[in-house]
Amino acid sequence: MTPPAQPQGVTVEVRDLRKSFRAVEVLKGISFQVSRGERFVIMGPSGSGKSVLLKTIIGLLRPDAGEILIESQSIQNRAVRNQYRMAMVFQSGALLNSMTVGENVGLYLAEHGLKAPAEIDVIVARVLESVGLKGLENRAPSELSGGMQKRVAIARALVVEPQLVLFDEPTSELDPLMAVTVGEEILRLNERTGATSILVTHDRELAFATAHRIAMINEGRILFIGTAQEVQRSTDPIVQRFIRAELATPKTQ
Amino acid sequence: MFHNIGEILILFWQVLLALPQLWRLRHKVYDQLAYIGLASLSMVCILSLFIGGVLALQTGPVLVEHGISSVLGGMIGLSMCKELAPVMIAILVAGRIGSAMSAELGSMQVYEEIDALRTMNIDPVRFLVLPRMVAIAVSLPVLVLFSIPVGWFGGAMVCDFNQKIAVSFDSFFQNLREVVEVGDVLNGLLKSFVFALAIGIISCHQGLITRGGPRGIARSVTKAVVNSIVLILILDYFLTRFLLYVQK
Numbered sequence: 001m002t003p004p005a006q007p008q009g010v011t012v013e014v015r016d017l018r019k020s021f022r023a024v025e026v027l028k029g030i031s032f033q034v035s036r037g038e039r040f041v042i043m044g045p046s047g048s049g050k051s052v053l054l055k056t057i058i059g060l061l062r063p064d065a066g067e068i069l070i071e072s073q074s075i076q077n078r079a080v081r082n083q084y085r086m087a088m089v090f091q092s093g094a095l096l097n098s099m100t101v102g103e104n105v106g107l108y109l110a111e112h113g114l115k116a117p118a119e120i121d122v123i124v125a126r127v128l129e130s131v132g133l134k135g136l137e138n139r140a141p142s143e144l145s146g147g148m149q150k151r152v153a154i155a156r157a158l159v160v161e162p163q164l165v166l167f168d169e170p171t172s173e174l175d176p177l178m179a180v181t182v183g184e185e186i187l188r189l190n191e192r193t194g195a196t197s198i199l200v201t202h203d204r205e206l207a208f209a210t211a212h213r214i215a216m217i218n219e220g221r222i223l224f225i226g227t228a229q230e231v232q233r234s235t236d237p238i239v240q241r242f243i244r245a246e247l248a249t250p251k252t253q
Numbered sequence: 254m255f256h257n258i259g260e261i262l263i264l265f266w267q268v269l270l271a272l273p274q275l276w277r278l279r280h281k282v283y284d285q286l287a288y289i290g291l292a293s294l295s296m297v298c299i300l301s302l303f304i305g306g307v308l309a310l311q312t313g314p315v316l317v318e319h320g321i322s323s324v325l326g327g328m329i330g331l332s333m334c335k336e337l338a339p340v341m342i343a344i345l346v347a348g349r350i351g352s353a354m355s356a357e358l359g360s361m362q363v364y365e366e367i368d369a370l371r372t373m374n375i376d377p378v379r380f381l382v383l384p385r386m387v388a389i390a391v392s393l394p395v396l397v398l399f400s401i402p403v404g405w406f407g408g409a410m411v412c413d414f415n416q417k418i419a420v421s422f423d424s425f426f427q428n429l430r431e432v433v434e435v436g437d438v439l440n441g442l443l444k445s446f447v448f449a450l451a452i453g454i455i456s457c458h459q460g461l462i463t464r465g466g467p468r469g470i471a472r473s474v475t476k477a478v479v480n481s482i483v484l485i486l487i488l489d490y491f492l493t494r495f496l497l498y499v500q501k
Contacts, residue, residue, distance in 0.1 A: 060368050087372065096361070108373045111380070113277075160373070171321035 009196030015065035102137030146179030285388030305407030313418035327432025354479035358460025
């Protein structure tokens with residue numbers, strides 16, 4: 001798979017990133033580079049620091065050491081960070097439950113006064129239609145299924161017209177059919193906008209189907225970075241254990 | 254509460270800095286006003302009616318015994334507007350509204366809704382805390398303004414109908430008018446305004462620092478209510494001292 005042509009995405013570089021909570025070091029010097037428009041998947045077991053890494057990149061957590069660069073500029077400085085449009089799709093969807101689906105999707109535009117209310121309504125309707133949720137503007141998030149909530153979260157990210165989108169476990173807690181739908185949505189978003197995408201997931205099928213490159217992370221360190229084929233051919237025992245893990249079925253006589 | 258005092262003051266400062274943007278959030282303020290004011294009004298009236306009544310019931314017979322029952326109107330009038338209405342209604346609002354504020358913000362924190370706002374460059378202080386602070390700062394004095402006459406009425410009823418007290422409605426309110434001045438009511442309203450800011454900022458702060466799922470939310474709600482009540486009583490002492498000094 002090759003990154004889409006003429007992308008509007010940005011390059012991302014993470015240099016020797018470290019983050020601790022109290023005495024526990026969660027990120028132990030993470031480094032990688034993501035090119036414009038690339039879909040970069042971070043895989044690894046639970047507790048390996050994937051979500052912390054994502055939250056540090058988007059600026060929700062401050063790193064203890066190391067740097068994050070977008071287009072070769074450090075985004076430690078808030079003014080530099082604000083030059084780029086970034087969005088994050090949270091594991092839980094993180095929709096505001098006190099607002100309708102339409103208000104959630106149009107929130108960014110409304111709050112920053114970027115469009116008139118009538119225009120926002122049109123954009124929200126169009127974006128919701130693009131993720132297969134036409135006509136659900138007035139529904140409360142709590143009335144939607146888990147998969148629909150994730151698609152609303154993707155729609156909310158789309159409205160930002162992001163240059164960088166971060167996905168935190170986008171298919172967790174979804175049935176296989178819904179996981180495929182959300183996976184397709186992620187591919188479509190990347191192809192339509194050319195945004196650089198960084199996905200954190202446990203879902204091997206999603207990772208192999210969407211990734212230009214995959215990074216395997218374990219105990220706060222990157223073990224391996226490569227294409228889906230390279231990851232599958234890796235001789236690293238931890239990588240192999242993770243990608244080949246299956247439930248052993250009891251042998252019958 | 255005291256080890257977080259720095260964070261609370263910073264949050265309060267951030268709310269003040271966000272005040273100029275209030276106009277854009279007016280619809281959120283109206284929602285909160287309706288929620289705080291209308292939801293609490295009936296409870297405030299019931300509470301105040303009985304506070305006035307109990308005050309009359311406790312003090313009336315003693316004053317009658319000493320032959321000074323004619324001061325009942327003024328005494329209950331002053332007690333209600335300077336102390337009981339602002340303090341009791343603030344405690345009621347801390348329990349009803351402070352808990353709801355910390356639970357709502359706490360659940361938004363735990364379920365990453367506040368993080369989602371931050372990723373959209375939307376300041377949670379401006380978007381969530383400011384409308385709540387303004388709404389509580391407006392509605393608590395208004396509730397106290399309702400509470401004061403209802404409390405007077407409760408006291409007057411007991412004085413009139415209780416055989417041991419037997420102070421008529423007219424003489425109760427005549428004495429009340431002679432003693433209570435507009436400044437005394439304003440005194441109570443000023444106190445309630447300060448209490449409202451204390452409840453709002455403690456509850457919102459507690460909500461925003463919530464960690465750890467449903468148990469964390471429960472812990473935040475308890476802390477918000479307990480800390481608000483403690484602060485209301487501490488502030489009441491110092492405000493009373495200050496107002497007595499100013500009125501000299």
